[in-house]
Amino acid sequence: MSENKISLKAKKLEFGVDEAIKSLRTNLLYSGNLHAIAVTSTTAGEGKSTIAFELARSFADLGKRTVLIDCDLRKSMIANRYGVSERLPGLSELLSGQAQKIIFETNIDNLYMVLSGKNVPNPQALLTGERFNSFVDALKKSCDYIIFDTPPLGGMADALIVGKQTDGTLIVIRNDYVKKAMVRNVKRQIQQSGGKILGVVLNRVKKNQKDYYYKKNYGYYDK
Numbered sequence: 001m002s003e004n005k006i007s008l009k010a011k012k013l014e015f016g017v018d019e020a021i022k023s024l025r026t027n028l029l030y031s032g033n034l035h036a037i038a039v040t041s042t043t044a045g046e047g048k049s050t051i052a053f054e055l056a057r058s059f060a061d062l063g064k065r066t067v068l069i070d071c072d073l074r075k076s077m078i079a080n081r082y083g084v085s086e087r088l089p090g091l092s093e094l095l096s097g098q099a100q101k102i103i104f105e106t107n108i109d110n111l112y113m114v115l116s117g118k119n120v121p122n123p124q125a126l127l128t129g130e131r132f133n134s135f136v137d138a139l140k141k142s143c144d145y146i147i148f149d150t151p152p153l154g155g156m157a158d159a160l161i162v163g164k165q166t167d168g169t170l171i172v173i174r175n176d177y178v179k180k181a182m183v184r185n186v187k188r189q190i191q192q193s194g195g196k197i198l199g200v201v202l203n204r205v206k207k208n209q210k211d212y213y214y215k216k217n218y219g220y221y222d223k
């Protein structure tokens with residue numbers, strides 16, 4: 001799929017987090033035909049990128065050919081966070097016609113990455129263009145799972161545009177962090193755009209809340 005390989009410095013997960021991600025993976029595996037999954041949230045800092053990465057890694061661990069696409073073309077931190085130091089072309093270069101080879105094999109078996117590329121101030125025109133659509137269509141034929149990390153939905157519609165290329169969207173909600181009305185608004189926006197909400201990941205639930213949330217949600221919590 002790609003000629004280049006990048007080396008990701010991924011943290012080892014705590015046992016509880018690992019189990020929660022596996023439970024999320026199992027839910028998605030057995031929820032029917034879900035192969036292209038967007039991850040979004042209301043605001044920044046809720047854990048979208050973390051969960052998108054861990055979910056992608058978790059599918060890859062099962063031997064599923066998985067691509068993580070960093071669709072945060074405004075303020076991506078994925079390359080930086082996972083120690084990708086080379087300045088590699090990514091989605092923004094592909095969508096603006098400046099690069100074609102943007103899928104990189106990683107040091108994690110079965111996990112491929114598409115980095116965001118150079119940040120752009122208004123990515124919506126790029127994301128609505130035909131290039132994105134055909135890129136994702138081709139990936140759907142060659143991969144088992146595609147995970148799309150997106151910017152937050154409160155304030156910009158990028159995640160709705162990305163969501164259209166997917167089988168559904170996961171909403172990450174950081175515990176005790178955002179107002180319910182804002183989350184409801186995000187839910188409404190996704191539904192009105194014709195998108196499917198796959199579920200909610202309640203992130204950063206404290207340990208003493210764990211048992212409750214673990215049963216009721218795809219919990220992903222602090223130690």
Ligand SMILES: Nc1ncnc2c1ncn2[C@@H]1O[C@H](COP(=O)(O)OP(=O)(O)O)[C@@H](O)[C@H]1O
Nearest residue numbers: 044045046047048049050051203204220221222
């Ligand atoms: N469950 C968690 N426990 C502890 N830290 C977390 C957890 N989820 C995310 N973080 C941290 O919170 C910060 C924001 O997470 P990130 O995934 O970048 O959010 P987003 O993509 O929604 O902006 C990062 O420093 C990340 O490492």
Ligand SMILES: [Mg+2]
Nearest residue numbers: 048049072150
């Ligand atoms: Mg992010």
